Amino acid sequence: MAGPFLRRLGAWVGGFDAGLANRRLRGFRPARAHVNALLAAAGPDMNARARYLVRNNGYAQGALDSWAANTVGTGVKPSSLIAAPARKAALQRLWQDWTDEADAEGVTDFYGLQRRIAREFFLTGECFVRLRARRPGDGLTVPLQLQCLPSEMLPIGRTEVLGGGRAIRQGIEFDAVGRRVAYHFHRRHPGDPTEPGLAGETVRVPAEDVLHIVDPVESGQLRGVSRFAPAIVKLFLLDQYDDAELDRKKVAAMYAMFITSNDPDAAPLEGELGDQVAPGQIVRLDPGEDMKVADPADSGATYEPFQYRTLLQVSAALGIPYAHLSQDMVKANYSNARTALMEFRRRVEAFQHSVLVYQLCRPVWARFTDLAVLTGAVGLPGYERRRRDYLACEWLPPKWQWVDPLKDIRAEIEEIGAGLKSRSQAIGERGYDAEEVDRQIAADRKREGRLGLDFRRSAQGPSAPATQDGARADEEDDEDDDGRAADRDAGRRAEP
Structure with missing residues (x-):
């Protein structure tokens, strides 16, 4: 009784318009069910529609490719934090060899x-x-491989009580305290009849052997929600509208004329009224009908603005910049392109850190290192006691391309010179290991010295004073460098 009374009281007092059932919101009655219930009802259809759009809609395909290219690119790669250089190098080499064998499908x-x-x-x-x-006899660098399983392989409709406090919820088995203990996968994809047998069969896989890559949007959420969910309707309807516009333009490009004859026995010209209208076609009609020229309605100047605004909404729903979604660079300039990229990259970095690295890369690295030590593929003394230290690793995503290379690099040099960031941090942000880069630089310098080469150019450092005296000092340093280079050149020319 208190519920209806409080609602009537709220309607009389006012308060939040979003909670009232007034004229504007009378038909707005969203479901109150938890996201798990909504996914159980709509998840399979939503995923099927998302896959259909990616296969048949260029905007959907472009958005998916843009996401994958920016989040992964050439790969999020590990840099071990083991202090001993030799052990670190051995583990990194072993990992590099294993990455080519990691895919269970071998593709x-x-x-x-x-x-x-x-x-x-x-x-x-x-x-x-x-x-x-x-098995050790399989000949792998480390006896471990990874098998990717799509969402459809875990039956979202499987929910049952197992006893002893255990239960299966949407294909995931939980123990009495709510921990994931197993996943019940289909033995074959339910939508793939090309694989004979095993239809409807499931297999229980322990949770320690399964990585569930998911980013829950609500507390308690068990299964994932497609990123296409808020954009599916608009993408599908926009595709239909675009097809209708193409057909209308095709008909409008055909000049067709219909002529009346007073002789009902006259033979018709080539082509009948029911045939498809062709360019320049003339059709003889029955007596009493007037001549008409085909004049389809024109959408005028509304087509492009409508497309643009709709794609902006799709872009916002997918979290993909408009230019990446549509490949339309006409409306882009330096400022808005940079702003859009910065926002997009923040989203990508959040996914890389909290989902891809945390849920995939770290567990794979840990299992790889455990098996490498157990099989003797790498030697890490005291591994059981110092496992945490040996597993310490920094994951480096691919470097971002500069929007304005000269300005961005100068700004970063000044940050390093001012002590706001380290060289290691700057190199890591580019997707490289600082120690490896330093080793390569040292090797280059050694080789240049042995060959009598010097590709280094003197430049004003970020911490050099921006004064006239400082500029004069830099000029003198440049002159000294040029003089030393000239002396070396003269010496080389004097050599036999």
Whole structure:
């Protein structure tokens, strides 16, 4: 009784317009069900529609490719933090060799799997990765491979009570305290009849061998929500509208004339009224009808603005910049392109850190290192006692391309010179390991010295004083460098 009374009181007092059932919101009655219930009812259809759009709609395909290219690119790669250089180098080499063997299907490497997982995540909001141990006789660098399983492989409709406090919810088995203990996968994809047998069969896989890549949008959410969810309707209807406009333009480009004859026995000209209208076609009609010229309605100047505004809404729904979604660079300039990229990159970095690295890269690295030590592929003394130290690793995403290379690099040099960031941080942001870069630079300098080469150019450092005296000092340094270079050149010319 208190509920209806409080609602009537709220309507009389006022308060939040969003909670009132007035004229504007009378038909706005969203479901109060939890997201798990909504996904159980709508998830399979929503995922199927997202896949259909990616296969048949250029904007959807472009958005998916843009997401995968920016989140993964050539791969999010590890840089071990082991202090001993030799042990670190040995582990990194072993990892590099294993990445080519990581895919259980044998069609790509570990970084290709990352890209596939990013695509599946964008399509259905989730992806499953099974960690599959292999036999020593299989000849792998480390006896481990990864198997990607799409969302459809875990039956979202499977929910049952198992007893002893255990239960299966949407294909995931939980123990009495709510921990995930297993996943019940289909043995074959339910929509793939090309694989004979095993239809409807499921297999229980322990949770420690499964990585569930998902980014829950609500507390307690079990399964993923497609990133296409808020854009599916607009993309589908926009595609239909675009097709209708193409057909209208095709008909409008055909000049057709209809002529009346007073002789009902006159033979008709080539082509009948019911035939498809062709360019320049003349059709003889029955007596009593007037001559008409085909004049389809024109959309006028509304087509492009309508397309632009609709694609802006789709862009916002997908979280993809408009230029990336549409490949329309006409409306882009330096300022708005940079602003859009900065916002997009913040979203991508959040996904890389909290989802891709945390849920995929770290567990794979840990399982890889464990098996590498157990099989003797790498030697890490005291591993059981110092496992946390040996597993310490920094994951480096691919570097972002500069929007304005000269300005951006100068700004970064000044940050390093002012002590606002380190060289290691700057190199890491580019997707490289600082120690490896330093080793390469040292090797280059050694080789240049041995060959009598010097490709270094003197430049004003970020911490040099921006004064006239400082500029004069820099000029003198340049002159000294030029003099030393000239002396070296003269010496080389004097040599036999």
